[in-house]
Amino acid sequence: MSIRGRSVIPLGVSIVLLASGWQLWALHARFWNEGWHSSVLGYDAGQYAVAARELAEHGRLATPFALPIELAWHPDPPWPLAAVEPGLLVIEASVQALAPSSLGPVAQRMLWLDTPGRRERLALVFPFTCYLALGVALALLAANILARHTPQAPALERAAGATVVGGAFLLDPAAQQLAMGGSPHLPFTFGVVAALAMVGSGWASRHVFVFGLWLGLTGSFRAAQPWFGPLLALAAVLATPPKRTPLQAAVAFTLCLVGFALPLVPWWLYKWRAFGSPIWDLWGWTLWDGIQGNSWFSILHLPEPPRLPGIAAAPGLWAAKWVRGLPALVGLLAAGPGLFWIASTTLWLAARRGARPSAFGAGALLALAALCVGSTALGLPWSRDLFPVRIALEAAGLLTAWALVGRLPSQTLGPGGGRALRLAVALLALGWGGLQTARGNHRAGLVAARSGSPAPAMLEDLTRRLSRELPSAEPLMSNLGPSLAWYARRPVLDLALTPSDVEACRQKLPFQHVVLAFRDAAQVWSGWREPFERPRGALAHPEWNLMHARRWQTADGFRVVWLELGPPREQLALRTKTERHR
Numbered sequence: 001m002s003i004r005g006r007s008v009i010p011l012g013v014s015i016v017l018l019a020s021g022w023q024l025w026a027l028h029a030r031f032w033n034e035g036w037h038s039s040v041l042g043y044d045a046g047q048y049a050v051a052a053r054e055l056a057e058h059g060r061l062a063t064p065f066a067l068p069i070e071l072a073w074h075p076d077p078p079w080p081l082a083a084v085e086p087g088l089l090v091i092e093a094s095v096q097a098l099a100p101s102s103l104g105p106v107a108q109r110m111l112w113l114d115t116p117g118r119r120e121r122l123a124l125v126f127p128f129t130c131y132l133a134l135g136v137a138l139a140l141l142a143a144n145i146l147a148r149h150t151p152q153a154p155a156l157e158r159a160a161g162a163t164v165v166g167g168a169f170l171l172d173p174a175a176q177q178l179a180m181g182g183s184p185h186l187p188f189t190f191g192v193v194a195a196l197a198m199v200g201s202g203w204a205s206r207h208v209f210v211f212g213l214w215l216g217l218t219g220s221f222r223a224a225q226p227w228f229g230p231l232l233a234l235a236a237v238l239a240t241p242p243k244r245t246p247l248q249a250a251v252a253f254t255l256c257l258v259g260f261a262l263p264l265v266p267w268w269l270y271k272w273r274a275f276g277s278p279i280w281d282l283w284g285w286t287l288w289d290g291i292q293g294n295s296w297f298s299i300l301h302l303p304e305p306p307r308l309p310g311i312a313a314a315p316g317l318w319a320a321k322w323v324r325g326l327p328a329l330v331g332l333l334a335a336g337p338g339l340f341w342i343a344s345t346t347l348w349l350a351a352r353r354g355a356r357p358s359a360f361g362a363g364a365l366l367a368l369a370a371l372c373v374g375s376t377a378l379g380l381p382w383s384r385d386l387f388p389v390r391i392a393l394e395a396a397g398l399l400t401a402w403a404l405v406g407r408l409p410s411q412t413l414g415p416g417g418g419r420a421l422r423l424a425v426a427l428l429a430l431g432w433g434g435l436q437t438a439r440g441n442h443r444a445g446l447v448a449a450r451s452g453s454p455a456p457a458m459l460e461d462l463t464r465r466l467s468r469e470l471p472s473a474e475p476l477m478s479n480l481g482p483s484l485a486w487y488a489r490r491p492v493l494d495l496a497l498t499p500s501d502v503e504a505c506r507q508k509l510p511f512q513h514v515v516l517a518f519r520d521a522a523q524v525w526s527g528w529r530e531p532f533e534r535p536r537g538a539l540a541h542p543e544w545n546l547m548h549a550r551r552w553q554t555a556d557g558f559r560v561v562w563l564e565l566g567p568p569r570e571q572l573a574l575r576t577k578t579e580r581h582r
Contacts, residue, residue: 009159010143014136016163021132021170024437028176031444038453038556039483041120045182046482049123051084052092053486061270065485067282067494068303068505073275075508077475077491080274083282086267087220088184091126116463116487117456123181130186131170131179137190138395139166141197145399150406161402164426165395171433173440174387184221189388191218192368195232196392200361204236208252211236212259219260223267224281227375228368229260235364239357286379290324291317296380301497303505318378325377332383333373333390336432341397342369348400351407362400365392394429401425454480454517455556459487462515462560466490470513477502478515479525498527499544506568516561517554535561545569 032038041049051063062078070082081089099122143162150158169175178186195215198204204211215229222228233256237249244252268278282300289296294306309317334342349362369389376385405421413421459480466488470476475491478484485492493509495516496502502514516532518524524532531538535549548564 009155010140010162013139013143013159013163013166017135017139017166017170018132020167021135024170025128025131025176025179028173028437028441028444029180031441031448032180033448038448039117039120039456039459040124040181040453041483041486042180042182042453043481043483045123045180046486048084048088048092048182049120050482050485051081051089052096054078055089055093056096063485064489064491065482065494066491067300068496068501069282069285069300069305071303071493071505071508072305077509081270082275082280085184085221085223086264087187087217087223088126090220091187092123095122095125115456115460117460120456120486124179127179127181127183127186130190131175134175134186134190134193134391135166135170138169138193138391139163141193142166142395142399145200149403161398161422161426164429165398168394168398168429168433169391171430171437172391173436173444174384175391176437176440177444178384178387183384185384185387188218188221189391191215191221192228192232192388193392193395194218196361196365196368196396199232199235199239199364200358202239202357204232205240205252205357208233208236208256209259212256213262215256215260216263220263220267223264224279224283225375226260226264226279227371230257231368231371232364233257233260235360235367239360241356283379287318289380290321298497301494302501303496303508322374322377325381326373328381329373329377329386333369333386333393336436337397337428338390338393340401340428341393342366344397344401344404345393348403351404362396365389365396369393398425398429450519450523453483454554454558456487458517458554458556458558459483461554462517463488465562466515474513475509475511476513476515477505477511478517479528480515480517484515495525495528497525499531499538499541499546500527502565503545503569506565510568512565514563514565516563517558519558531563532559532561535563538563 047063047065050065051061054060054062054064060078061081063081063084064078066074066077066079067083070079074080096119099119139162142165143158146153146158146161175186191214195204195211195218198211198214212229212233215232219226219229233253236256237253240249240252271280272278274280285299286296288294288299288306288308292309299306308314345362345366349359349366352359352362369392372386372389376382379385402422402425405418405425408418408421410418462480462484466476470490473490475493477493477495479495481492481494493505493511495514496505505511516524516528518532521529521533530541531544531546531549535551538544539546539549545566545568546563547566549561551559551561553559
């Protein structure tokens with residue numbers, strides 16, 4: 001085929017995937033009402049947006065939003081960064097810096113950046129770009145692999161196969177949701193997929209230091225969980241030709257780890273200075289979720305760390321939690337055609353002869369999947385933490401299934417039998433993706449109707465009310481958390497676990513106002529239902545120390561309750577009450 005033909009086909013595949021991805025993302029966003037009737041700054045997106053704004057405007061690694069547990073280490077705002085990943089933070093700050101708020105009002109209006117409700121959409125730029133880029137990258141990687149291993153196949157057939165691989169990813173509702181902002185999982189997945197391709201092609205073995213740098217950049221999106229880097233570095237070294245001596249292999253492995261560490265060292269030093277540990281992160285508390293009555297939610301919303309089991313008892317408790325959580329996570333990874341993709345990759349690897357790099361790439365993927373499931377079982381059993389390996393397994397499963405079909409005897413399949421089987425595998429991937437997209441959009445519509453995020457107009461109105469009555473730098477407590485911090489440009493402490501825990505927070509951070517905003521009482525945290533449903537009746541609880549209460553209904557269906565607190569109580573009485581509460 002001519003050079004021109006070889007270049008036109010990948011371009012056509014890319015255009016098809018970009019257009020399809022745009023439409024799928026926009027449809028998913030419309031079901032969530034994001035950008036139409038609700039803010040795009042959910043909890044995660046809001047945390048990154050306010051921290052990125054601090055970095056872009058003030059050049060500091062700090063945030064105006066904190067959880068109650070953070071007061072145990074740093075009571076005064078702005079708070080050090082305890083729950084964001086540096087890679088996504090720096091990129092979002094760069095996007096905000098490229099659209100500076102210092103522009104004149106006319107320029108701001110022309111760029112549709114003149115209000116916080118419009119500027120918040122900057123948080124969508126990078127996640128959406130990652131979503132489209134990952135779909136195209138998977139297709140181009142698949143096209144390259146098919147061209148290397150099946151050069152006899154027609155070019156259009158290989159292009160169709162590559163389109164299926166990219167399209168299956170774009171149809172994934174979890175990918176569409178992550179593209180709505182505030183999650184480092186998409187860029188991390190991009191980095192992992194590219195790293196596995198580098199191992200499988202042999203490129204990583206020839207450029208170990210540069211490969212290590214790539215792993216470090218990828219790790220900046222999961223800086224608190226750097227276990228994947230050494231595993232892929234080992235795969236790159238093992239994939240080299242056997243003529244490399246053990247000493248040379250050890251040197252190569254060391255060089256790769258040095259490259260991996262270099263992009264992360266500044267962040268580790270920052271964490272060490274701020275929290276006393278280079279990998280300190282709020283996610284570390286997930287180890288204790290579900291152990292001895294603790295939950296991650298309850299731990300984060302109290303101003304003091306919980307009393308934890310001793311060193312002797314902890315391993316046994318963690319092991320029991322790991323055993324309990326493992327089956328559900330394995331089920332999540334094997335759901336739908338997931339087990340078929342895993343089996344295809346495993347069978348292909350078992351039957352593989354020669355081509356060491358590609359075999360080690362597949363082996364690294366399976367090892368990475370096992371490690372990811374095992375580590376997630378010790379934390380929170382969230383499906384999104386399996387997302388990177390699940391996406392890689394789907395793409396690998398498609399390619400290895402087609403490869404296994406090609407190894408079947410032609411006399412067994414008959415004329416056109418192999419092509420029919422490959423088509424069936426492609427339809428399985430696309431059909432499952434289409435079904436999941438429909439289900440995901442349906443669920444999104446139901447959830448958005450029941451809860452969803454407040455509308456930008458509601459948050460701007462609340463900001464104006466706060467500005468009229470409170471000094472600009474005065475902190476407050478609210479369940480709106482980082483979204484309110486973005487709009488109000490003031491320190492916001494997330495809601496304490498119960499009204500009885502508010503005074504313990506006030507002993508560390510002086511504040512006098514609590515703002516509750518929920519669509520209905522069913523969404524209110526159990527301890528806050530009485531103040532939310534009967535705010536004036538809650539004034540009769542002297543232990544809650546409430547002085548005034550007001551409430552109103554917003555145009556987008558949210559009920560807002562504004563509570564004003566009395567003067568803080570004495571420390572000794574507070575300590576006695578807190579101990580009794582626990």
